[in-house]
Amino acid sequence: MRVRRIAVDYASHTSHVELLEGELGEVLGEVRGVCPRVPLFSTVDGEWVEDGRMGGEYWYRNLRQPVRFGAAVEALVGDGFRVFVEASAHGVLTGAVSDVVSDVVGDVPSVVTGTLRRDDGGLRRFLSSAANLWVRGVAVDWSAVVPEAVGSVSGLPTYAFQRQRYWLEGGRRVADVGGAGLGVVGHPLLGAVVELPDADGSVFTGRISLKSHPWLDDHRVSGSPLVPGTALLELAVRAGEEVGYPVVGELVIESPLLLPEQAELQIQVTVGAPDETGRRPVSVYSRRTDSADGTSWTRHVSGLLATAPETATADFAAEQWPPVGAEPVELSGFYDELAGRGYEYGPAFQGLKSVWRRGGEVFAEVALPEELRSEATEYVLHPALLDAALQATNLGAAPKAQEGQVLLPFAWNDVTVHASGAGELRIRATACAPDAVSLSIADGVGVVVAEVGSLVLRPIGVGELSSVGVGV
Structure with missing residues (x-):
């Protein structure tokens, strides 16, 4: 459970707020609500605000009552809304909105994004967020955002390209492996998993290449494209999470994993049954997909996975950053x-x-x-x-x-x-x-x-x- 102390001396949305009711009544007593010009869905009342109810008493209830944020998003999704933009200095709610939307409509196309980010709050960030909406099919009135560019804006492909590639290129998508008796992992490096019925273990599979994961080409040692040790750790941690053993007690890299310049690699991560200490063995293997049948696998990593993680240490970077004396x-x-x-x-x-x-x-x-x-x-x-x-x-x-x-x-x-x-x-x-x-x-x-x-x-x-x- 991630927790952090915040600089307030009362607990919002609890009975502590009632101690301030009189003071808030005086401070907010003259506030009068009006019907909003921009449609507003209240997380206090769980409905559209269509009158002048947002006076001082409303804002006291806003501070005292639970925040019905999830219910509000569910209601909006139920009304057909599929685009959500968090207008704030740092998008902390986009993840929660995405989860709610996914729970309600599943794979129905939707868009959730922010506007600004912490330490990235300029016009460039704002326009990038607007562009993110545009390439996802959301109409953006560019003449209102960048009026000086009216008349000189050229149409661009409405997909999120990068580098200098301006043609459509199909990316790798995980097929429906359920029909083959496999489970979907949903990880960029691992696509499927199969449980071993007589060994209390699992095998995770995936494929990687410089084409499917082009960012790996930016990690070369002495001219050779090398899968970083952090990626091998990622594979072990993700496999461990799937089987309920999220802690890597030990992970030894026995052989560096080089990427072919052109070919693709098959990846397998095996997780075995618990040993006498209660830990599970884990290994990472690879082989080229263009190799002849019977080509042996290369083991690159072996180690042990453990269960529940230890409690996190003190927040070394929360109180003072950079630390005093650094x-x-x-x-x-x-x-x-x-x-x-x-x-x-x-x-x-x-x-x-x-x-x-x-x-x-x-x-x-x-x-x-x-x-x-x-x-x-x-x-x-x-x-x-x-x-x-x-x-x-x-x-x-x-x-x-x-x-x-x-x-x-x-x-x-x-x-x-x-x-x-x-x-x-x-x-x-x-x-x-x-x-x-x-x-x-x-x-x-x-x-x-x-x-x-x-x-x-x-x-x-x-x-x-x-x-x-x-x-x-």
Whole structure:
């Protein structure tokens, strides 16, 4: 349960508000309601406001009574509304609205979006949100939004293209695998799952390639496209959640997973029966889809999954950010320096925004690029985002690689995710062993969302990757 103390001295929507009834009556006594010009559905009364009821007494009830937000959204969906725009400085309710809409109408086309975001509240953000509506088929009066452009606006394809591709290209969609006796996982890297009836285990399957997941092409080491260790961790965590074992007690990367430049890879994640300690074994395998029948699978990861996560530690980034005594670190040239050492990060993996140091601690802010933000909610922790967090450890927490070597994740220990879907993170990293770091990970407002007890980093020669993993 994620909780955070807020700076008020009474509890809204409880009997505490009744202590203020007299004072509020005096302050709001002269407020008179009028019939709204813009149709308004009240979350207090659960109906359309069609008169002047929104006087002082209404606003007292608004503060005292429960907020019937979910019921209001359900009523609007029932009336046929399918487009919801949260007009606020930070869209915190869009997820809740999406859940309600999905519960009521299922797969019926609908659109839920915000207007502005925290630390991104300018006109560009607002116009981007309007464009998001436009490419989803919602009419936008552009002449009212950008009047100076009237008469010179060119029509664009009404689909959300990116980079320089202006032609329609069908993306990968998960087929109805139920007819084949499989269950749908609903994860970008895993499409289906089958339970093993006589072994109390499960096998998760998926396919990845540079074409289906182009952001992976932005993660190259010594010129080779390498599936980041954070993605292998994501696979294990997601499989663990499906079977009720969401904690990664241990995960060892035995062989780096290289992506072919052209071919596609089959992925399998196996979860076995609980051992005598109550933990389940987990492994990740791959093989090329264009390989001849009988080609053996390569095991890249093995480890153990555990049950209920530990309680989150104190919110290290909630009270004061950056922390008191932390000194800023200059980042100019950071990615150029990494490229010179063999880490070739493209835009999707250049998420490190700010770094501070305090003694042996490293603090950082990381964020997904705009084009990947919409995908964040589909992952437990987006691999590109968590990889950016690991990049920060190079600035004071991680061991130093020798000349001609790069450091790669080798062993994850005691990884607990408390909340998923973040698009930006705050990080605290410390060295916990000569070859390992520990991480505390919070969201953009400072609430801890994940913890890594330790991550052991292993040096590998820059020329060794071509001889391990799946050949390119």
